[in-house]
Each structure stands twice: as structure tokens, then as C-alpha cells.
Amino acid sequence: MATWLVTGAMGFIGSNFVLYRMKRHPSDRIVALDALTYAGNPENVAAVSSLPNFRFVHGDISDRGLIAELFAEERFDAVVHFAAESHVDRSIADPQIFVRTNVLGTQCLLEEARRSCVGKFVHVSTDEVYGSLDSGGYFTETTPLAPNSPYSASKAGSDLLARAYYETFGFPVVITRCSNNYGPYQHPEKLVPTIITRALRDETIPVYGDGGNVRDWLHVEDHCAAIELAVSLGKPGEVYNIGGNNERTNLEVVRAVLAELGKPDSLIRFVPDRPGHDRRYAIDAAKIMRELGWTPGYTFELGMKQTVAWYADHPLWWNSGLPGEDRT
Incomplete structure (x- = not known):
């Protein structure tokens, strides 16, 4: 043991x-x-x-x-x-x-x-x-x-x-x-929970800059x-x-979540960019795949669908932690 x-x-x-x-x-x-x-x-x-x-x-x-x-x-x-x-x-x-x-x-x-x-x-x-x-x-x-x-x-x-x-x-x-x-139990200050929880309440969703910052999910x-x-x-x-080999702009992530929830893009509000905001992250995960035999099992579409469903099913969990927001 x-x-x-x-x-x-x-x-x-x-x-x-x-x-x-x-x-x-x-x-x-x-x-x-x-x-x-x-x-x-x-x-x-x-x-x-x-x-x-x-x-x-x-x-x-x-x-x-x-x-x-x-x-x-x-x-x-x-x-x-x-x-x-x-x-x-x-x-x-x-x-x-x-x-x-x-x-x-x-x-x-x-x-x-x-x-x-x-x-x-x-x-x-x-x-x-x-x-x-x-x-x-x-x-x-x-x-x-x-x-x-x-x-x-x-x-x-x-x-x-x-x-x-x-x-x-x-x-x-x-x-x-x-x-x-991304996934279950992520604090509502982060990008994906922010999108989901605000959309579920039909509130505007703030997006930094032009929404073109790219992340690998x-x-x-x-x-x-x-x-x-x-x-x-x-x-x-x-x-x-x-890395998940799932590059998306922040705006693409927002729109994917809104589509999953059946909410309109009109909820999106662009806000001033934050200082030192990195434009793009992208991971080459070839080493861990080659040496340790790891491969990701979730596609972006499946993982996001399950994540949206989890937050929709657990409003009591996320309602207690709404103060900060991070629009990575």
C-alpha cells in the first residue's frame, strides 16, 4: 500500500x-x-x-x-x-x-x-x-x-x-x-465556469480584448x-x-458553451484587455506520450459537453463562489 x-x-x-x-x-x-x-x-x-x-x-x-x-x-x-x-x-x-x-x-x-x-x-x-x-x-x-x-x-x-x-x-x-x-469542481472565477454559470443566469459574459487569445484545453x-x-x-x-491538443480562441470557447446551453451570442461583452495578457499557448506533449505512454482521452467537444452538464446539475456548488472572474 x-x-x-x-x-x-x-x-x-x-x-x-x-x-x-x-x-x-x-x-x-x-x-x-x-x-x-x-x-x-x-x-x-x-x-x-x-x-x-x-x-x-x-x-x-x-x-x-x-x-x-x-x-x-x-x-x-x-x-x-x-x-x-x-x-x-x-x-x-x-x-x-x-x-x-x-x-x-x-x-x-x-x-x-x-x-x-x-x-x-x-x-x-x-x-x-x-x-x-x-x-x-x-x-x-x-x-x-x-x-x-x-x-x-x-x-x-x-x-x-x-x-x-x-x-x-x-x-x-x-x-x-x-x-x-477544465472540468468539474473548477472555481467560478476561471474562464469556462464563468461562461457556464453566467450563461445559466442569462448574464453578460465578459471577454478580454478581442477574444482572440488562444489556449490549449x-x-x-x-x-x-x-x-x-x-x-x-x-x-x-x-x-x-x-496538453490536450485542443487549441481554441477564448471567443470560440465562449461560443461553444453558449451553443451547448442554447444561449445567444448577444450575451458576449468585450472588455478592456488585462496587462501582460499572453496571446497564445500551445503545448507539444510528444515527450510524455512517447516516454510514459500517455494520451488524452477527451475531445474538446465531449469534455465541454460533460462539463457544461456538470455545472448545470450542481448549482448549489458553484453559487457559493461567484466573486472573482478570470477571462483567460
Whole structure:
């Protein structure tokens, strides 16, 4: 029986990963660490929270005393590190919390995991650390880091710390960088839930700039499958890009959701662009496909159809978290 620490386990991707892992490996032990900020919701893991092999720890990854105590109490075979401040607009308004959590918090985890001789540490990052692409080309694992927002800069900093722990100490770190995720349990501040929840209420849908910013969309379950492979098969010191091969402009995403809900395009409202808004992200995921055998299972059309249906069926879940919005 393996014991894994999952940080940020009550957030969007972390909670989906907990559910995915425990469904596939019901005898494994999961210790779920989360600070329960606005983006963390214990209801996300309600289906497994009462199981004897699930433990929830309420705490901040930058709290060195708490993290040291946790590693002393448990013998972790692996750490899967999702915990991060991730909302670009919030990082523009207050960069400091992003540096504290994403950089200092990651270093705290890396150090305690290293001291405890953890067998594998998977650091979950983002394609935003690469900056912006023009109309051609793709991000590969060797693309230079060129972050353009405080959020992506803080994630790039944590990536470099993770790399340094491998290079300096030989600590078995694997870094993954994913494209834009979507699916159940995503906070309503993000683009896809913003579109869905506002459309369901027949409210206007704000879109930055001309809506032509391009993102590669990855269903969260496909991301979870890739992370699981990174833990079991990922080579220490390596970076693996994870993308859905589903490039769409923001405007195309909005219109696809509106069409699925039978809502008119007249709900769209263009708003002034935000500072440092990257024009295009696109992932080349050939390495993880070739070396770890991962392939995405969701088409954009199927994944979005299921996601729209989930939000339509769970109004009580998303009605409690509507304040911020991110029109990525």
C-alpha cells in the first residue's frame, strides 16, 4: 500500500486527482493537505473523505513547522504538489501572496520531502511559465522560461527550485507543465465556469480584448492520468508537458458553451484587455506520450459537453463562489 501526500487537494485539479487516484487504487493511503483558501472546497472530496485511508490536514505549505511535523508523522512514498495561488488577475492585484505560496511554500515542501527521503516528488506547473507564442510553433520542454505575469513568474520560480533540488541534491523531482484545464469542481472565477454559470443566469459574459487569445484545453481527468504516470514512470530531473491538443480562441470557447446551453451570442461583452495578457499557448506533449505512454482521452467537444452538464446539475456548488472572474 502506497502513501501519497497531495497538496492543494481541495482545489480544482487536486481534488479531481484525489478522486481519480482513490477510485483506481482504493487500498492506497492519501494524505490531503490544503489551506482552504477561497479556492479550496472540502465538498470536492466528499465521496472519499470518510474512508479510513484518507486523511485531511488543514494547513499552509509555507508553514515550515506544520510541514515538518506532517513529514515526521507520515512516511510518504510520493508527493504530488498541486498547491498554488493560480488566478492571474489576483496576482496582478497582489503579487506578494503568490511569491509566498508558490515559491517559498514549494521550497518548504521540497526540503522536508528531501530530508524524509521521499521516493518521488511531482511538481505540477503550468505552460504559462513559457510566456506567449506567436501564431506558429509549440511549447516544448526546452522552451526558455519567459513568464509575463506575477502568477507565471512565481510558478517559474518554483519550477527552478524543483530543478535545483534534483541537480544539487539528487532529489527525485519530476516537473509537469500543463495547458488550460477544465472540468468539474473548477472555481467560478476561471474562464469556462464563468461562461457556464453566467450563461445559466442569462448574464453578460465578459471577454478580454478581442477574444482572440488562444489556449490549449485539457480535460482535468486526462491531466490526472498524466500526473499518475509521472509519479510511477517519470524520470527524476525531467520535465513533461501535458496538453490536450485542443487549441481554441477564448471567443470560440465562449461560443461553444453558449451553443451547448442554447444561449445567444448577444450575451458576449468585450472588455478592456488585462496587462501582460499572453496571446497564445500551445503545448507539444510528444515527450510524455512517447516516454510514459500517455494520451488524452477527451475531445474538446465531449469534455465541454460533460462539463457544461456538470455545472448545470450542481448549482448549489458553484453559487457559493461567484466573486472573482478570470477571462483567460
